[in-house]
Amino acid sequence: MQIDRRSFVAGTLALGVPQLVRAQGAGPIRIGEINSYTAQPAFLKPYRQAWELAQEQINAAGGVLGRKLETVFRDDAGKPEDAVRHAADLATAEKVDIIAGGFLSNVGLALADYANQNKRLYVASEPLADALVWSKGNRYTFRLRPSTYMQAAMLVEEAAKLPAKKWAIVAPNYEYGQSAVKWFKELLLKARPDVTFVAEQFPALGRIDAGATVQALEAAKPEAIFNVTFAVDLANFVRAGNTRGLFEGRQVVSMLTGEPEYLDTLGAETPEGWIITGYPHADLQTPEHVKFRDAYKAKYNDYPRLGSVVGYETVQAIAAALTKAGSTDNEKLVDAFEGLSFTTAFGPIAFRKIDHQSTLGAYVGKSAQKNGKGVMVDWSYRDGAKYLPSDDEVRKLRPVVG
Structure with missing residues (x-):
């Protein structure tokens, strides 16, 4: 028995298939979230908690476009190849509408390449490498967090005021560390042509030989140090540096160190007086932040970390883009993200159309100890x-503008 297409369509209409389609369309909007949960738990546990808080709040208020948000989480274990495999599975088997996440820069770059090749929106929450939005930027990739360039520029503003002329550097030997060092050196030399760099140490991520690294830096007799290590590498570096007196009489400028997830670990070993980027969660009293902090505390009986802010605002950005697009259509969502603006716990931000980088800022201050805990003081x-x-500079850095 044969049936032509017209008869088939007429039959399905009579059977009420449009109602079925509408019912399916009323299902949840699905987000596929990929991150290094087992590799970087200090940052990503609070990140996921705040992600779930934001999703819960949005759904309680009626969802987006009249539909609930639903997230399918995947752990890439810090491996780019696993992240790409998860992205393909989320897109094809799980039928997610949006792919998001990423912590390590090499993982984020792998996901951005997947997004570009498959023409799928990727909302990068955390990867900091500038290549993500510049040299390897593409139409389908957007980033929330301030990049290595942005944080280096903030720190250089303070470093240039220091009397130090001889600098040493320590950074993890992968995309994030290399990018941070590149921009710090370039921007500091532009602001202070009298500066020289007398030593550089690039330990493997997560495997720093802290004693040897400290010894090499000390041997160069720098007047100041730029540090880019984080997580367990930072803790080991600080411990060895404190033990061997590396920081005595030397100024230190340090990226990410002021984030609570790392200050909490340092505790009573926190060096005092370092110039740092971070998040002074206890002292920040703007209405937007207090509302976020109180909701987080009420749900988890704990204070938020910077990862919490990043997770929460990634969901808020996705919800804002969905609302602006009025659709889950991939290309419409990409268009909606270009120039998208909304208010975060840190205030209003926007995703720049030219390079897809958000204007979310960071706090710069100094490290200190209070009651045996690491804190951030004198911040702004x-x-x-x-x-x-x-825009003119971005056009030189980014082969695909917008």
């Missing part, structure tokens, strides 16, 4: 929009 917020290159 640096608006990310003020620490990004001009």
Whole structure:
């Protein structure tokens, strides 16, 4: 028995298939979230908690476009190849509408390449490498967090005021560390042509030989140090440096160190007086932040970390883009993210159309100890929009503009 297409369509209409389609369309909007949960738990546990808080709040308020948000989480274990495999599975088997996440820069770059090749929106929450939005930027990739360039520029603003002329550097030997060092050196030399760099140490990520690293830096007799290590590498570096007196009489400028997930670990070993980027969660009293902090504390009986802010605002960005697009259509969502603006716990931000980098800023201050805990003092917020290159400069850095 044969049936032509017209008869088939007429029959399905009579059977009420449009109602079935509408019912399916009313299902949840699905987000596929990929991250290094087992590799970087200090940052990503609070990240996921705040992600789930944001999703819960949005759904309680009626969802987006009249539909609930639903997230399918995947753990890449810090491996780019696993992240790409998860992305393909989420897109094909799980039928997610949006792919998001990423912590390590090499993982984020792998996901961005997947997004570009498959023409799928990727909302990068955390990877900091500048290549993500510049040299390897593409139409389908957007980043929330301030990049290595932005944070280096914020720190250089303070480093240039120091009397130090001889600098040493320590950074993890992968994309994030190399990018941070590149921009710090370039921007500091532009601000202070009298500066020289007398030593550089690039230990493997997560495997720093802290004693040897400290010894090599000490041998160069720098007047100041730029540190880019984080997590367990930072703790080991600080411990060895404190033991061997590396930081005595030397100024240290340090990226990420002021984030609670790392200050909590340092505790009573926190060096005092370092110039740092971070998040002074206990002292930040803006209405937007208090509302976020109180909701997080109420749900988890704990204070938020910077990962919490990143997870929460990634979901808020996705919800804002969905609302602006009025659709889950991939290309419409990409268009919606270009120029998208919304208010975060740190204040209003936007995703720049030219390079897909958000203008979320960071806090710059100094490290200190209070009651045996590491804290951030003398801090101020640096608006990310003020620490990004001009459109003309971006056109030189990014082969695909917009």
